[in-house]
Amino acid sequence: SFSRNCAADAAVFQNTSVDDGVILSWSWFFDDPSSGPANSSNLPSPNHIFAEPGTYQVQLTVTDDCGDTDTLVRPVVVTDPASVSLAILPAGPVCSFQPVSFSPATSVGLGEVSDVQWNFGDGNSTTVVQPVHQYASANTFLVQLAARVAQCSKNATASLVVNPGVDVQFSSSGICSQQSVSFLNLSSQVGISHLWDFGDGQTSTALNPTHTYSNAGEYNVSLEIVSANGCVNQRSENKKIWSRPVPDFSLALPPFSCAGTPSQFTDLTPPPTDSNITSWSWAFGDVANGSSSQRNPAYVYTTSGSYSVTLTTTTNTGCSAFVNKTVTIAASPTATFTTGLACAGSPTQFTDTSTGIVARQWQIQSTTYTSLNPTHVFPAQGSFPVTLTVTGLNGCLNQRQQVVNVPVPIQPDFVTQNACATQVTTFQDASSASPSDPAVNWQWNFGSLGSAQGTAASRIFPTPQNYAVQLAVTSQSGCQYTRARTLAINTTPEARFVATPVAGAAPLTVDFTNTSSGATSYLWLFGDAGNSQSTVTSPAFTYLSLGTYPARLIAGLANGCRDTTTVHINVLVPAIDLSIDRFDLVVQPDGTRLPRVTITNRSNVPVRNPNLQLQLGSEQSVVETVVQTLQPGERLVRLMNARVGAGQTNFVCVSASTANDQVADNDRQCVSIGDPWLLLPPHPNPARDILWIQWTLTSSPFEVEVWNSTGQRVAAFTDVESTGGQRGIDVSRWAPGVYIIQLRAEGRVEQARVLIAR
Known part of the structure; x- marks a missing residue:
């Protein structure tokens, strides 16, 4: 083959010879004698320049490795460039x-x-x-x-x-059929005319037109602009138009379109042929502006009536449409019920308070009831949903659910202490706690022995025997739980003892004499700082220090019952005070008088065998010993043995005495015989420190004066300033000598002499 066969231009020859062996040589002859030595070539694919146009017989001879040769001659027409x-x-x-x-x-x-x-x-x-x-x-x-x-x-x-022409550019917004599509001319300049071709047979000459495609499809949109210089520029683009959905829906009949219960809506929009519906938007038209994005939603209308419902559907390409329908929501009955007290293991009463109902169904745990007012037993604590579904005359349903909280039940129990006859037996609530429903009331029943309230109670059982005791615990919610038990009351001993003495100076040895009954064991607690004890039946104990000690005896039995008694032992510094509180003469049938004395031990220790000294006038005195121990605070009325004869004296005085009496102004009293008032002999006489002046006058005003031997008044007082028939005067600073005591009353004057000695 060859190319560029033009005069004065190099023609290129391409060897395409084939052989079953190997071609070893190529011999070309170009039939162009004017080219001289270039008229031949031994190259496989040589070039050759033909100087003149014309037809040349070009020859190729090839020789292979076997010595075989083959020759091909083909005419080559060389063109004249000028032609x-x-x-x-x-x-x-x-x-x-x-x-x-x-x-x-x-x-x-x-x-x-x-x-x-x-x-x-x-x-x-x-x-x-x-x-x-x-x-x-x-x-x-x-x-x-x-x-x-x-x-x-x-x-x-x-x-x-x-x-200069126009760079035509445009854009569009809107991709859905049956919706306006806006075209925007974005060309570099405005021409003298514009022609839009929307590809569906419709055109427009507006600068920025809008167009609505009736059907979905692919459309070739073009814009042609003619400039003032005559330039006509055009641009075309393919425009994809998608189907717009045709929304539709339905509403189910009652009971699925009733107020208060879910109304079921069903999307009936047919699927587009070129896209898929991917979203649904519902507006239910009520005052709550209810909405949903579900395809087939269920919506609860609170009230019955007519509602304008709108469904908008949108495809995956963004095309959307809506439909609006008026739906009717039927009136629903109102389901209401009340729940009684809910306690574990006890019947709970449910009461249907609904009206206009033709049927009802209760669902409580796994049990279904259709009766009007069922009862149900919750076996244990917990929160249990209770559902009442009612059917109205129009077939509409309504449902009400309440959660019934059954509290953790209280397990009633109690413990007792000191179950002993004639003693206080205590009862303490030991019921299990319910944090969610705590106990608020405890009622104890002791049968014929009465009842009590509170977490703790006590009772005295008169005799040892079995008694029925019941505890009823009421929780905050009103649940009541009861526990009854038989309580065995045991025999109780009686603790008694006598302490001799009960008061005295340290060291004080006290003998404790046990007089208990019915006991088999004894424990003495002496109340001292060392907590001394004894199990001896009748011990003795010595108190070494001042103080008040509660000596306690605990008498017990093997059944655990005990009795306790306590006597306080006072170890103290003795303060002796024996007083005469009353003194009078009791007239006897023979005309004589017996002295009657009321004495009181005002000491802080017992007083043993005090003496009573009876003074008959100013001459004779008689002493009698009271053989008796007076405890602190004890009062004794004593009729003395001595008799006062008629006319024997005109006054009688009595004095009470005991060792170390520290109060001298209350241990002597006097009475007059015949005369209503009398100045009694002062005592002591002679006097050193305290001089006691006594009188028997009780009602008339009087004045007492004391004069020394020089006629100087050294003391005076009136009835207003003195009570009790006597007065003590401090004479420790008076000069020794004879003093005159003078009593004036009712125009009378009585005198007595006293000697002050050192």
């Missing part, structure tokens, strides 16, 4: 932003054109024989074309005038 031409179409002018179709113009036709190279003068080039090129700006561009025409190399140039 062919090359030009550029179009000559112009053209417009920018407008496709320009370029083509070589030759004398031999496009079939003889090859090896094309275009240069459009704007930096762009191509090897396409008939290219289409668009200029982005207006100018004069030098267009160059290089090609082989009839195997001859040819070049052509042209100055192409490009007038």
